[in-house]
Amino acid sequence: MALKSAMAVTGVILVLFLIAHMYGNLNAFAGQEAFDTYSHHLRELGEPMLPHGGFLWIMRVVLLASVLIHTYAAVALWRRAGRARPVRYQVTKRVQRSYSSYTMRYGGIMIALFTVFHVLHLTTNTIHPGGRSESPYERMVAGFQPEFWYVTLFYVAAVIAVGFHLRHGIWSALATLGINRQSRQRSLNIIATVIAAALTIGFLLTPLSVTFGLVE
Amino acid sequence: MNITLRVWRQKGPDDKGRMVTYKVEDVSPDMSFLEMLDVLNERLILEGEEPVAFDHDCREGICGACGVVIDGEAHGPETTTTCQLHMRSFSDGDTITVEPWRAKAFPVIKDLVVDRGAFDRIIQAGGYISAPTGTAPDAHASPVPKADADRAFDAATCIGCGACVAACPNASGMLFTAAKVTHLGMLPQGQPEREARVVQMVNQHDEEDFGGCTNIGECAAVCPKGIPLDTISQLNRDLLGSLSSGAAE
Numbered sequence: 001m002a003l004k005s006a007m008a009v010t011g012v013i014l015v016l017f018l019i020a021h022m023y024g025n026l027n028a029f030a031g032q033e034a035f036d037t038y039s040h041h042l043r044e045l046g047e048p049m050l051p052h053g054g055f056l057w058i059m060r061v062v063l064l065a066s067v068l069i070h071t072y073a074a075v076a077l078w079r080r081a082g083r084a085r086p087v088r089y090q091v092t093k094r095v096q097r098s099y100s101s102y103t104m105r106y107g108g109i110m111i112a113l114f115t116v117f118h119v120l121h122l123t124t125n126t127i128h129p130g131g132r133s134e135s136p137y138e139r140m141v142a143g144f145q146p147e148f149w150y151v152t153l154f155y156v157a158a159v160i161a162v163g164f165h166l167r168h169g170i171w172s173a174l175a176t177l178g179i180n181r182q183s184r185q186r187s188l189n190i191i192a193t194v195i196a197a198a199l200t201i202g203f204l205l206t207p208l209s210v211t212f213g214l215v216e
Numbered sequence: 217m218n219i220t221l222r223v224w225r226q227k228g229p230d231d232k233g234r235m236v237t238y239k240v241e242d243v244s245p246d247m248s249f250l251e252m253l254d255v256l257n258e259r260l261i262l263e264g265e266e267p268v269a270f271d272h273d274c275r276e277g278i279c280g281a282c283g284v285v286i287d288g289e290a291h292g293p294e295t296t297t298t299c300q301l302h303m304r305s306f307s308d309g310d311t312i313t314v315e316p317w318r319a320k321a322f323p324v325i326k327d328l329v330v331d332r333g334a335f336d337r338i339i340q341a342g343g344y345i346s347a348p349t350g351t352a353p354d355a356h357a358s359p360v361p362k363a364d365a366d367r368a369f370d371a372a373t374c375i376g377c378g379a380c381v382a383a384c385p386n387a388s389g390m391l392f393t394a395a396k397v398t399h400l401g402m403l404p405q406g407q408p409e410r411e412a413r414v415v416q417m418v419n420q421h422d423e424e425d426f427g428g429c430t431n432i433g434e435c436a437a438v439c440p441k442g443i444p445l446d447t448i449s450q451l452n453r454d455l456l457g458s459l460s461s462g463a464a465e
Binding site: 001003004005077080081083084085086087088089090091092093094095096097101102104168171172175176177178179180181182184185 | 222233235285287288289313315318319320321383385386387388418422425426427428429430431432433434437438444445446448449450452453454455456459
């Protein structure tokens with residue numbers, strides 16, 4: 001139970017982060033200056049109470065802790081599920097479960113791998129298709145050029161995986177935290193679908209716009 | 217109707233077990249699934265073979281004794297108990313795969329019979345109320361709102377058949393546990409032990425090697441009694457409340 005609550009709470013933290021992250025991404029449509037200034041302001045947030053970049057480091061620690069706890073809980077529950085059914089069925093049938101609910105674990109692995117790549121690519125710029133740059137905007141635009149279509153494709157696949165993960169994850173977190181009631185079950189599922197869809201579309205817009213030349 | 221059955225045969229708890237194929241001929245569409253197995257068993261007995269062992273008792277869908285996984289679905293294609301499933305739900309010439317409930321907490325005793333003692337131990341851990349002594353109280357001594365009474369009753373209809381565990385991809389027994397927690401938690405008689413009950417029952421559930429719930433909802437979808445999925449959320453609410461207040465210690 002502690003595992004599931006930890007899963008739900010860290011999941012909620014990560015969803016809130018994703019919403020903020022998407023807002024940041026969409027600044028790309030306001031041009032290079034807006035995007036780079038936004039990125040710069042993130043480092044100045046909380047100054048002078050916090051040192052330069054202090055807020056960002058607090059966020060990084062919180063996020064990393066959330067990811068680690070989330071992963072630990074997921075692995076523990078996965079292993080428990082494996083132990084709980086040592087002999088598998090010869091025939092299985094999905095009665096009502098959604099695609100997203102039974103891809104949670106594999107989707108989670110894919111998202112974790114993607115996150116590592118994503119940080120190496122656009123945060124630390126260790127991987128730099130299209131060249132290094134000090135400007136986050138240039139890093140992004142260079143990385144999603146049509147000739148690096150495979151990078152974009154990977155991002156698109158990962159973002160869709162995030163969408164499926166959230167579709168079941170948001171609903172499941174709310175149910176685990178005891179919020180579900182029969183009268184609300186439908187609404188909670190709709191909320192989960194809407195948030196998941198909004199984040200998927202929001203995150204797809206920026207890289208695809210670069211690839212298709214809408215943002216240069 | 218002529219049916220081809222693929223049935224799990226296992227001589228005993230330590231046998232490895234295997235699927236065996238049988239042809240069952242002249243099956244009436246009006247037979248229940250268990251009657252079809254009876255026909256097969258009578259033939260096996262005549263042929264000097266060991267009949268297929270399966271659990272059953274009332275055959276009216278109220279006792280919870282029967283239950284097998286049919287073509288990958290607990291209790292088969294209809295939302296009812298296996299005894300109330302009829303052969304008209306299948307077509308002539310179908311091949312039907314029959315397996316026992318699969319869970320570490322429900323070890324196979326023989327063929328399709330599993331030991332569901334784990335459920336009894338979950339109930340023993342907290343699925344009861346303290347018994348008051350003396351004469352029965354007046355019926356109107358502790359009023360219960362209609363909505364609460366209905367919900368308690370809906371949850372109380374659980375027959376403990378184990379389909380929820382069989383259908384759960386995690387082999388979790390949460391719907392069963394939640395049904396009892398909800399049933400007793402909605403009524404005034406269940407209040408004195410409410411906080412301790414949920415913690416003890418969930419602890420026992422975990423000790424029995426059931427998996428963890430991930431809110432997929434297959435349990436409620438196959439439940440012959442229609443126990444609602446949100447009972448699990450009610451259990452979670454009670455559990456979080458109980459743990460944070462420390463009342464369970």
